[in-house]
Every structure is written in C-alpha cells, then in structure tokens.
Amino acid sequence: MDLDVPIRKIIHVDMDAFYASVEQMDNPVLKGKPIAVGGGGKRGVISAASYEARKFGVKSAMSGRLAEKLCPELIFVQHRFERYKDISKRIRAIFFDYTDLVEPLSLDEAYLDVTENKIxxxxxxxxxxKIRERIHYEIGLTASAGISINKFVAKVASDYNKPNGQKTVNPEDVLEFLEALDIRKFYGVGKVTAEKMYQKGIFTGKDLKTKPLDYLEENFGKSGKYYYHVVRGIHNSPVKPNRIRKSLAAERTFSNNLSSEIFMLEKLEQIAQEVARRLENSRMSGKTVTLKIKYSDFTLQTRSKTLPYFINDKSVILDTAKDLLYQEKLKNSVRLLGISLSNLNTSKNKANLDKHDTKQTVSVQLKFDF
Incomplete structure (x- = not known):
C-alpha cells in the first residue's frame, strides 16, 4: 500500500428530516407531532416525514393514503420550497466559514473537505x-455528520447516530468498519441490488470483500468495480465545489389518471415550460430529452431521444416529448408525467475536474489527528 498518498479529511453533513423540521420550527404547534410535507389529497406523494411520523413507517416517496393508514394522526403540511432554499443558503454560509471545498448534494446535505481549513x-x-452546534444555535435545526477519509465512508457514517449526532471513522478503523457493514448500508446498493447480493451470499462488507473483481463485474456490471474498491476503503472522487449537474427535470402527478395521449398534451406543455424556465435560470442546454411515465399501477417507463445539438427552448423540448409520447402505445392509464434534459453542456467540464482525482489507498498503520 502506498503510504505517501495524502488522506483527505471529509465531512458529510446531513440535516435531520429537513423539510419537516423547518415546518416544526416555524410552527411550534407541530413540534413533537407526526407530520408529512406533501402527500395531501387523493394522489399526493410525501416529500418528507418528521421523526415522530417515521416511527409509524411513514417515509418520503410514500403515497399520502398509505401514510395515513399507517399513522391516522398524521398531519399533512404543504411544501414551502422557497423557505427551504433560504434556510439551505444560511446553512451553506456556515460551511464556507470553514472551507471553500463544499459540494452540495441537495438542499439538506453536503460534503466538506477540511483537510486544509480556514480555522x-x-x-x-x-x-x-462546531458546524452542528452553529446550525442549531444560529438557525434552530439539528444536523448529523459523518467524518472519514473519503466521501463514501463519510456519507455512510453520517447515518449512524441520527438524529443530531455524528460518527468519525478514523483511518485505521476504515477497513474494519466496512467489513462489519450490512450490505444495505453501502451507498449505491439499492433494494434490488441488495436482494441480488443476498441471493449470492453477500450480506456484509466482509462477504463482499471475498468476491474477486471479475466476479463482481460479471454479476453487477459496471457497478462491480465500484463495489470492489469502496469495500477496500478506496473512493477516488474529491469534493467538487462546482459539482456538475447531470440532468434537469420537472414532473407532475395528476389528481385523476389520464387515459389518452390527447389529454396529456396540455400537461406536457406545462412541464416543458417549467423545464425551459429552469434551464434558462441555470444557463444550461442539453441534448437528451427523456419522457418519464408512471402508470396507475405504479410501474415506471422512460423513453429518451438524443438530438444532434443542444436545446433549451420550450417548443423543441415539447415537440421532442410529444414524439416520445406517441412512440408506442400506453400500457395503462397514467398518474405522472415528467420531462428531463440530460447530456448537458456542462459535461465538457467534467474531464477537467476528474483529472484532479488522486488515487487513495488505506493503510491500517496510518494514524494522525482526525
């Protein structure tokens, strides 16, 4: 192992039940009660749930109807995204007091590289x-954090002592930590992949580590190489302050299922308008248009088309989405439509960022103040 390679000091900060916690903070009547942000109405889908609601099994992406069955006392609250964005900016300002190497993943989580820091x-x-204390004191919310040598381990660690806690995985403890980890806790291993791994006798990081690279690539495709490296504590991706956006999208869930393409055209126009607005605000264009269709039985289908030029105009986005809609017959009535644009004109910068990646090797002999 190469001991000359510097080990990064990475923090992953994750706000606790962010949207729900903001609502409880702004409305004291909601404190200590099970609440869900979004999900109201006949077809609503939950965006976030308070910890009081999670005890009943309520979680994000769940239908409001099911959530209400699980928790009859559940209180539904409308989204206030502008408020969440404002709070997120204040939290991010705290991060920048410690380092300029901040990579936001969403409004409520970010990576920070504090190997060299401002204080x-x-x-x-x-x-x-200190960051968590300031968020609580200055804003009134709680956050959890994971601290380790790379983004992968830090993100896994941030989930360990939630809510309002943190966990450090020191360099000399990384390999042991990963070997003991349930495979479901590995970031990047979804429910379907976890089930496949279980069928192959892979239940923990230790089990995963016994599998050679060719076996993992044969059974899990391109992700096999990723699994092979992360279980050995190797994750090369640095914190990228100017994180490249890969796609931009908008979607709508309908109060009543739509059964004909004709009824969907007006909805598609509204969605295309929103995508175009977001592209203009972000000063982006893209080549690949993807139409997302969720049917009444909750099955999901996507159809994509890549154009030979970059677009950001609503009419072109809409015309392409229409072509995709009529590409084949619908399988069922539709409850949701979405349009996304990918292959963005920011991707040309990716090579410049990736070339700064440094190979990272873990040694159990390496010890320093962490």
Missing part, C-alpha cells in the same frame, strides 16, 4: 461538532 483545526471531528 486551522487539525481535527475534522471537532470541526463537524
């Missing part, structure tokens, strides 16, 4: 503690 603290653990 000169040698301990990433203490920096994470």
């Amino acid at each position: 000169g603290f040698p301990s990433a653990t203490l920096i994470a503690q």
Whole structure:
C-alpha cells in the first residue's frame, strides 16, 4: 500500500428530516407531532416525514393514503420550497466559514473537505461538532455528520447516530468498519441490488470483500468495480465545489389518471415550460430529452431521444416529448408525467475536474489527528 498518498479529511453533513423540521420550527404547534410535507389529497406523494411520523413507517416517496393508514394522526403540511432554499443558503454560509471545498448534494446535505481549513483545526471531528452546534444555535435545526477519509465512508457514517449526532471513522478503523457493514448500508446498493447480493451470499462488507473483481463485474456490471474498491476503503472522487449537474427535470402527478395521449398534451406543455424556465435560470442546454411515465399501477417507463445539438427552448423540448409520447402505445392509464434534459453542456467540464482525482489507498498503520 502506498503510504505517501495524502488522506483527505471529509465531512458529510446531513440535516435531520429537513423539510419537516423547518415546518416544526416555524410552527411550534407541530413540534413533537407526526407530520408529512406533501402527500395531501387523493394522489399526493410525501416529500418528507418528521421523526415522530417515521416511527409509524411513514417515509418520503410514500403515497399520502398509505401514510395515513399507517399513522391516522398524521398531519399533512404543504411544501414551502422557497423557505427551504433560504434556510439551505444560511446553512451553506456556515460551511464556507470553514472551507471553500463544499459540494452540495441537495438542499439538506453536503460534503466538506477540511483537510486544509480556514480555522486551522487539525481535527475534522471537532470541526463537524462546531458546524452542528452553529446550525442549531444560529438557525434552530439539528444536523448529523459523518467524518472519514473519503466521501463514501463519510456519507455512510453520517447515518449512524441520527438524529443530531455524528460518527468519525478514523483511518485505521476504515477497513474494519466496512467489513462489519450490512450490505444495505453501502451507498449505491439499492433494494434490488441488495436482494441480488443476498441471493449470492453477500450480506456484509466482509462477504463482499471475498468476491474477486471479475466476479463482481460479471454479476453487477459496471457497478462491480465500484463495489470492489469502496469495500477496500478506496473512493477516488474529491469534493467538487462546482459539482456538475447531470440532468434537469420537472414532473407532475395528476389528481385523476389520464387515459389518452390527447389529454396529456396540455400537461406536457406545462412541464416543458417549467423545464425551459429552469434551464434558462441555470444557463444550461442539453441534448437528451427523456419522457418519464408512471402508470396507475405504479410501474415506471422512460423513453429518451438524443438530438444532434443542444436545446433549451420550450417548443423543441415539447415537440421532442410529444414524439416520445406517441412512440408506442400506453400500457395503462397514467398518474405522472415528467420531462428531463440530460447530456448537458456542462459535461465538457467534467474531464477537467476528474483529472484532479488522486488515487487513495488505506493503510491500517496510518494514524494522525482526525
């Protein structure tokens, strides 16, 4: 193992039940009660649930109807995305007091590289503690954090002591930590992949580590190489302050199922308008238009078309989406339509960012203030 390669000090900060916590903070009547953001009405889908609601099994992406069955006392609250964005900006400002290497993943989570930091603290653990204290004191919300040598381990660790906690995985403990980890806890292993791994006798990181690279690539495709490396503590991706966006999308869930393409055209126009607006705000264009269709039985279908030029105009996006809609017959009535644009004109910058990646190797002999 190469001991000359510097080990990064990475923090993953994850706000606790962010949307729901903001609503409880702004409306004290909701504190301590099971609430769901979104999900109201006959066809609503939940965006976030408070910890009081999660005890009943309520979670994001669940239908409001099912959530209400699980928790009859559930209180539904409307989204207030502008408020969430405002709070997120204030949280991010705290991050920048410690480092300029901040990579937001969403409104409520981000990676920070504090290997070299603005306050000169040698301990990433203490920096994470200070950040969490400031978020609580200055904003009124709680956050959890994971601290380790790379983004993968830090993200896994941030989920360990939620809510309002943190976990540090020191360099000398990384391999042992990963070997003991349930395969479902590995970031990037979804429900379907986890079931496939179970069928092959892979239940923990230790089990995964026994599988050679060719076996993992044969059974899990391109992801096999990723699994092979992360279980050995190797994750090369640095914190990227100017994180490249891969796609931009908008979608609508309908109050009543739509059974004919004709009824969907007006909805598609509204969605295309929203995509075009977001592209203009982000100063982006893209080549690949994808139409997302969710049927009444909750099955999902996507249809894509790549154009020979970059687009951001509503009419072109809409015309392409219409072509995709009529590409084949619908399988059932439709409850949701979405349009996304990918292959964005930001992708040309990716090579410039990736070339700064450094190979990272873990040694159990390596010890320093973490």
